[in-house]
Amino acid sequence: MPRELARTLQRSLTHLKPPPVKGGKFQLPLPTHFRPTPAFVQVKDRIPFWHVAPGDRVKLVKGSSEVKGKVGVVDRVDRETNRVYLKEPEFAAKKRQFSEYPGQQLEPDFAGSGDAGGTYTVARPFHVSNVRLQVRDGEHEYTATRTRKSKVTWDRRNRRFAWKRYVLVPELGAGDESGWRELPWPKEDVPTSTPTARDMTSTTTLPSWIPDLSALSLAPSRADLPRLPTKPIALADGAPPELQVSQLDLGGSYYSRASRTRRFNERKAAEKEYGKGVMKQKAKDVRRGKLPEGAIAW
Structure with missing residues (x-):
């Protein structure tokens, strides 16, 4: 195994x-x-x-x-x-x-x-x-002669069979006291989530640079953006150097290929839903006799 x-x-x-x-x-x-x-x-x-x-x-x-x-x-x-x-x-x-x-x-x-x-x-x-x-009992250790188990059940949390084990120790059975003792299972080595040296290093090496946001109000509006995404943006005087980037680096231009494709898909989905509603209403009118049978062209 x-x-x-x-x-x-x-x-x-x-x-x-x-x-x-x-x-x-x-x-x-x-x-x-x-x-x-x-x-x-x-x-x-x-x-x-x-x-x-x-x-x-x-x-x-x-x-x-x-x-x-x-x-x-x-x-x-x-x-x-x-x-x-x-x-x-x-x-x-x-x-x-x-x-x-x-x-x-x-x-x-x-x-x-x-x-x-x-x-x-x-x-x-x-x-x-x-x-x-x-079997450990205080400072002494004894040898068990017999073993038996309890009823076997299924532990849903640990996803395994669970049962208790009992051992017979003749030295511990004196008078009316039985020599049977419950023997706990040994503890397993469970991996802990303690941060290691590597985790601490990755945490302390995060970028700590913070840009100056005091002059971000000089950023151009959408109406001032050029239609061509790759064309440089016309910035106002005194604009911070953080704005000297293309429209694509600012999250995508309105006229970029990704934005145009997304708007096209949204428009097609809206037309499809509208067509479904119109055809559903026409089919209902045909059943009620408001429209002739050939009014719907499939």
Whole structure:
């Protein structure tokens, strides 16, 4: 699934759609040396509504002795293969040289800059059943053993499915108190509208020149304008230099092509409306018998 959707809360059920037909213009299979083929998960075996989201702290309960029992933060989820990726480097695959697999640096999971020996790390996926959610209660952190969800509804404001998740923590269940706790969803990184340095620069670099408007009363009237738009305007003595422009620069002359075309279209539209009214009145007179049948020429 796309990486941008794997790093956000679940919004749709697109991961339950059947896979496209292999091949074609936009579904060409990648070479095998780019990445190992992931295990395909049938649509009926995929999790419809996930209880693990990017940003959750989870504990790995199954795996090698190097990572088993460690706590990490979920970086992204792959809802099509029921796997999660953790941010911490200790959960990544073993370091290896990128020359072992040609084209490895072009993989989406390639996240290493390399060291002096030319070694790199690649994120390693873990099945979602091998991780347990971590619950924070005061200064202590507990591991949940079970999870369940509330009724699923559609959030019209955020345009996604919404539900609450509850986790069972045996350590918090003492006496009559139940060990079930509501676990809030992690907050997403929403882009803010705070002005950046570039926005501030564009705001402060606006033109600050203000023309002198004290002598604009000397501007010529429409009757004094020449009929030819490109002909210079005859200005009075003492007129400001701001008026030394052509008629077209002042918003368009009365005799310019644009103005004449606009007036022509307006006149044609008025004639059309007038003709419609006349024909409508004649048709009404014919129906009433005031005019003969051949009085209207279509």
